[in-house]
Amino acid sequence: MAEDLAGAVAALDPREVVAPVPRRLFGSFVEHMGRCVYTGIYEPGHPTAGPDGFRGDVLDLVSELGVTLVRYPGGNFVSGYRWEDGVGPVEERPTRLNLAWRTTEPNTFGLGEFMSWARRAGVEPMLAVNLGTRGIAEALDLVEYCNHPGGTTLSDLRAAHGDPEPYGVRMWCLGNEMDGPWQLGHRTPQEYARLATETARALRQVDAGLELVACGSSGRAMPTFGQWEEAVLEASYDLVDQISAHAYYEIDGDDLASFLASSVDIDAFVSDVVAVADRVGDKLGSDKRIMISFDEWNVWYLKRHMGSPAVEGWPVVARVSEDDFTVADAVVVGSLLVTLLRRSDRVAAACLAQLVNAIGAIRTEPGGPAWRQSIFHPFAQAAGLARGEVLRVDVRAPLVATSRYGDVPAVDLVATWNGGSAGSSGSDGDAGLRVFAVNRSVDAALPLQVDVDRFGPLRLHAATVLADADPFAVNTREQPDRVRPVPLEGAVLDGGTLRATLPPVSWTVLDLRPVPVDPAAG
Numbered sequence: 001m002a003e004d005l006a007g008a009v010a011a012l013d014p015r016e017v018v019a020p021v022p023r024r025l026f027g028s029f030v031e032h033m034g035r036c037v038y039t040g041i042y043e044p045g046h047p048t049a050g051p052d053g054f055r056g057d058v059l060d061l062v063s064e065l066g067v068t069l070v071r072y073p074g075g076n077f078v079s080g081y082r083w084e085d086g087v088g089p090v091e092e093r094p095t096r097l098n099l100a101w102r103t104t105e106p107n108t109f110g111l112g113e114f115m116s117w118a119r120r121a122g123v124e125p126m127l128a129v130n131l132g133t134r135g136i137a138e139a140l141d142l143v144e145y146c147n148h149p150g151g152t153t154l155s156d157l158r159a160a161h162g163d164p165e166p167y168g169v170r171m172w173c174l175g176n177e178m179d180g181p182w183q184l185g186h187r188t189p190q191e192y193a194r195l196a197t198e199t200a201r202a203l204r205q206v207d208a209g210l211e212l213v214a215c216g217s218s219g220r221a222m223p224t225f226g227q228w229e230e231a232v233l234e235a236s237y238d239l240v241d242q243i244s245a246h247a248y249y250e251i252d253g254d255d256l257a258s259f260l261a262s263s264v265d266i267d268a269f270v271s272d273v274v275a276v277a278d279r280v281g282d283k284l285g286s287d288k289r290i291m292i293s294f295d296e297w298n299v300w301y302l303k304r305h306m307g308s309p310a311v312e313g314w315p316v317v318a319r320v321s322e323d324d325f326t327v328a329d330a331v332v333v334g335s336l337l338v339t340l341l342r343r344s345d346r347v348a349a350a351c352l353a354q355l356v357n358a359i360g361a362i363r364t365e366p367g368g369p370a371w372r373q374s375i376f377h378p379f380a381q382a383a384g385l386a387r388g389e390v391l392r393v394d395v396r397a398p399l400v401a402t403s404r405y406g407d408v409p410a411v412d413l414v415a416t417w418n419g420g421s422a423g424s425s426g427s428d429g430d431a432g433l434r435v436f437a438v439n440r441s442v443d444a445a446l447p448l449q450v451d452v453d454r455f456g457p458l459r460l461h462a463a464t465v466l467a468d469a470d471p472f473a474v475n476t477r478e479q480p481d482r483v484r485p486v487p488l489e490g491a492v493l494d495g496g497t498l499r500a501t502l503p504p505v506s507w508t509v510l511d512l513r514p515v516p517v518d519p520a521a522g
């Protein structure tokens, strides 16, 4: 029976550990889509760009965003891509059709540029091979070009292109969304299962240390969902490490309540994939556990995208899916992060799709400024502050009614603890207990009370909230900081109890630090 609660209550315990915070959970995605690359991360001649053409203002924002891993070059784009087009002297590179996004691909930015951008940005690269229009041979060539130290035609070519040291790329996607009929070369579950298995087997002969991600479903509503994962994993279980999952959410009409509860779906998505993967593992008698790479997730105004006129005339640069994200979108992104963290025992990596302009957390104008979208903030705060271990937390909260998911708790939260044993000295600058919370009620401010008594002496270092009287407020070129976190008034640590009031449609971060132990005190 539902409790009649006036507010949300939770108790935290440092011993209740889900998993170490996976740093790869704070990944993102750069695809040759719209203006993600051209006039996004790469714009020769921009006032902030150096000789390499990388926009300095975007690099600064990527660093502030705290991204750890970046997937490249697609996405749908990769299924028609020839990686060789994007290496070597730029003036010799071919110009091709980008069939996924109906633009012309000049190939002035390719693999070598991406690797040097990734080094500048301090992120781990995650590459995808084309299993749509190409196959095992081209994937083998790409891995050899990237990771073989030297002494072969392809590895020496990399050196001749200016990179004598192997790239050492660990994470590789075996194609992209091969279950989707929109994908160039899309397959049946059995066809893809065989192709992924044989590609994985072959790639491991070049580099045994690769971490391979098989394509899972491109959405939980796909007709082959479940059956696809089962077929793929039955064939490839011993050869792959992760299976991918992709999920995008958007508001349906004016149903804000259901939209704010979108994390119910991503949580069920993780449970479903884990159930299939473990069933296959058990059937095969394997102790190995397949992890999930949630390598595309975000809010995406997909209906608007599908309804907008097709890009005409094959331009190099087109504005595709440049969504202006709202306060509500930021709260949904925050709640999706809460869920991904909470499921980090099985979600090893995740990529916010995408990084710049196309569905991007960062927006740019060609020749002009770059600014933070609303969704930038929950991501940056979680990436910057989630450290140590994710804690299991049981939240009790008033319920909100949604037409899509039934009654859901209005407040959801997750906590991370980086402090070693209770009562640690707190000398580590990253040490602390962090609580990330969303209030999904469309109209009610709710008190939150969290028992933090088991962590030794703590102090409330900072409390911030992202909320607005208008849940549809956005950041624009003219008002780039309209939506951002501000100090949360009234948050207190009262003995071992943390208290705060969460406004409706809000994302809150509570940052508690250990009180340093005075060694002189007896």
Ligand code: AHR
Pocket: 031, 033, 074, 075, 076, 077, 176, 177, 218, 296, 353, 354, 359
């Ligand atoms: O991120 C945008 C697109 O969404 C990707 O290209 C594709 O993989 C997915 O359908």
